[in-house]
Amino acid sequence: MRNSHAAYLLGFLLIVPFTLAAQEHALTLHDCIVIALGESPKLEASRFDIRAAAEEIRAAQAMTWPKLTGTATGEMFSGESTSTFQLVNAIDSGVGPNPRNQVNLAGIGIFGARLQYPIFSDGSIFGFNDAPAIAAKRAQKDALAWTAHLTREEVIDRITQTFLATVSARNRVPSIERRVTLLEQAVAITREELARGLLLPIDLKVVTEQLNGAQSLSKVIHQQAVAGSLELARLLGLPSASDVRLVSTLPEPPEPPSAVQLLGTSLNQHPLLEVQRANVDKAKQDYRLESFRLYPSVSLIGSGHYLSDFEHNAHVYIGAITVSVPIFDFGAQLATVRAKRAQYFAEQARLGSVADDVTNDVVKIYDQIAVLSEFILTLQGEIAKLDRDARVAASEQQQGVKPLLPSIDAELHLLGKRDDLNVLETSRLLHYSALQKATGGTWNWLP
Numbered sequence: 001m002r003n004s005h006a007a008y009l010l011g012f013l014l015i016v017p018f019t020l021a022a023q024e025h026a027l028t029l030h031d032c033i034v035i036a037l038g039e040s041p042k043l044e045a046s047r048f049d050i051r052a053a054a055e056e057i058r059a060a061q062a063m064t065w066p067k068l069t070g071t072a073t074g075e076m077f078s079g080e081s082t083s084t085f086q087l088v089n090a091i092d093s094g095v096g097p098n099p100r101n102q103v104n105l106a107g108i109g110i111f112g113a114r115l116q117y118p119i120f121s122d123g124s125i126f127g128f129n130d131a132p133a134i135a136a137k138r139a140q141k142d143a144l145a146w147t148a149h150l151t152r153e154e155v156i157d158r159i160t161q162t163f164l165a166t167v168s169a170r171n172r173v174p175s176i177e178r179r180v181t182l183l184e185q186a187v188a189i190t191r192e193e194l195a196r197g198l199l200l201p202i203d204l205k206v207v208t209e210q211l212n213g214a215q216s217l218s219k220v221i222h223q224q225a226v227a228g229s230l231e232l233a234r235l236l237g238l239p240s241a242s243d244v245r246l247v248s249t250l251p252e253p254p255e256p257p258s259a260v261q262l263l264g265t266s267l268n269q270h271p272l273l274e275v276q277r278a279n280v281d282k283a284k285q286d287y288r289l290e291s292f293r294l295y296p297s298v299s300l301i302g303s304g305h306y307l308s309d310f311e312h313n314a315h316v317y318i319g320a321i322t323v324s325v326p327i328f329d330f331g332a333q334l335a336t337v338r339a340k341r342a343q344y345f346a347e348q349a350r351l352g353s354v355a356d357d358v359t360n361d362v363v364k365i366y367d368q369i370a371v372l373s374e375f376i377l378t379l380q381g382e383i384a385k386l387d388r389d390a391r392v393a394a395s396e397q398q399q400g401v402k403p404l405l406p407s408i409d410a411e412l413h414l415l416g417k418r419d420d421l422n423v424l425e426t427s428r429l430l431h432y433s434a435l436q437k438a439t440g441g442t443w444n445w446l447p
Contacts, residue, residue, distance in 0.1 A: 116300070135285040162232055
């Protein structure tokens with residue numbers, strides 16, 4: 001408990017500076033992750049789940065130790081002493097109950113204590129061995145602890161996606177606004193040249209549709225930036241979206257990790273596999289528990305009672321060893337044992353399936369990153385050429401060699417490609433975040 005309080009205090013001291021910094025300067029992705037990990041309801045719920053599982057282990061352990069129960073009873077009664085034999089004898093004799101045993105009104109106090117010690121029960125031997133019930137609870141706690149690791153990676157991935165989408169949307173706003181301005185100029189020029197008979201009506205229709213599309217895209221990007229700020233404010237525990245100040249640059253993509261490392265030694269430490277191993281252990285202990293219930297159980301019982309009517313006293317002490325032997329139950333317990341054994345084998349088989357699924361997820365993300373990197377490289381070459389063409393067109397337009405419309409078209413084409421590059425680079429970063437989540441944190445791009 002002291003370690004738990006110390007951990008919470010340390011986490012609070014680490015989170016507070018970042019939370020205060022959120023209202024003073026622009027936050028990086030690292031800052032957002034640190035704050036979100038401290039504010040996440042999912043992680044808080046995981047911590048309580050683990051604490052509850054630890055208490056269940058203690059409860060299961062306590063069930064294997066002696067149990068002492070005390071009782072105190074006060075009784076007021078009247079009538080005659082009766083028993084089955086006495087009543088039958090009285091009826092046979094025709095005289096009724098013996099009037100000498102008649103009590104008009106009396107009071108009595110009964111005080112007792114009962115001790116029960118399961119010597120051998122459900123695989124527990126005097127409570128000194130690792131009984132199946134206790135081992136099953138411990139396996140359940142291990143599964144929850146490893147699930148908390150997965151939850152942490154989910155929180156990191158969510159805050160990363162929101163951060164990257166928000167910063168990307170904010171960075172795209174100037175570009176799309178510039179495209180809207182250029183298209184408005186292009187529409188005005190096209191109308192003038194159409195009026196002079198230099199262009200066709202289809203030319204005006206095309207450029208007008210481009211303007212409408214750019215205006216719609218501008219609204220969408222603005223709303224995306226606003227929605228991202230609102231979500232970040234909630235994830236970071238900030239009072240409003242206006243308090244979300246972010247850096248304007250996206251983080252650099254990491255070096256691609258070694259596939260041999262991710263799918264080799266690191267795969268054996270994946271939290272999903274650890275969770276499944278804990279599930280296998282729990283299923284094994286459940287199977288052992290039901291198997292032990294086919295055996296006799298032995299309990300030590302001791303009890304003592306003290307009776308008093310406040311004038312006369314009496315007491316009785318009882319000590320006994322009880323052996324319960326399961327003899328016949330129409331095969332119910334045997335069927336339960338077979339069911340638990342089948343579940344144990346199923347969890348063992350599922351362990352291999354989990355490893356296959358993790359490997360498949362990592363390989364698919366690798367392929368997606370490779371495809372995106374190739375597209376980005378191709379797009380960067382195209383942008384370099386378009387930038388040159390746009391500069392030449394602008395120079396020629398300033399010199400009066402060419403009209404304004406070709407220069408606008410060249411700049412629009414360049415802005416569109418740069419916008420595509422921004423989207424692809426953001427998508428690649430999101431895939432790296434997904435790769436960290438798929439590896440369960442065994443490979444860390446983000447803290």
